Amino acid sequence: MKLVRILIMVPESVKKRLDAMRAKGYTYSGFIRHVLEREFNEGPKPAKKGG
Numbered sequence: 001m002k003l004v005r006i007l008i009m010v011p012e013s014v015k016k017r018l019d020a021m022r023a024k025g026y027t028y029s030g031f032i033r034h035v036l037e038r039e040f041n042e043g044p045k046p047a048k049k050g051g
Helices: 012-023 028-041
Strands: none
Touching: 012 028
């Protein structure tokens, strides 16, 4: 599988949480990749009706 690089901006509060995950041995890329794979593998979700 060929990997490509992307750049994302996150709020400082999210960055602090990612830093805490990194202290536990996770990498930013590995954690974000895991979350994205989990989200995409769950399948489509019904759209929420907004008011």
